[in-house]
Amino acid sequence: MAWDEVPFPADPMLKRLAAEFRRVESPSQLIHGDLLGNVLFAAGEPATIIDWAPYWRPAGLGAAIAVVDAACWHGAPIASVPALGHGVAEWGQLLVRALTFRIATLHLLNVWDSALAERHCPVVDAIVASAAG
Secondary structure: OOOOOOOOOOOHHHHHHHOOOOOOOOOEEEEEOOOOOOEEOOOOOOOEEOOOOEEEEEOOHHHHHHHHHHHHHOOOOHHHOHHHHOOOOOHHHHHHHHHHHHHHHHHHOOOOOHHHHHHHHHHHHHHHHHHHO
């Protein structure tokens, strides 16, 4: 949905994000589409990635999804979201696509409600403002 391959649910936030879609030129590779909550850490052991959610998308999209999730679910400062991708090609567009992906997924899972909309709205506002500026 975030790549215009299938239509997404009717939702004002998704419509706002889709209005910001621009062509992405970065090459695609295999990424983890749900990394933030799926890395285990143990003292003296290497980090372990679990619950592999593979997608063929631009390399920076995995990081953008993690940043969007951090802002929406883990209290990361929303104002820092645009700057966290310093050095990642097309970061602003990847944020737009990542948040579209996350919101559309919640719709598909039939869990999207007013509380989730309230949680995601400030992040949509920040990303749209950043994409426009």
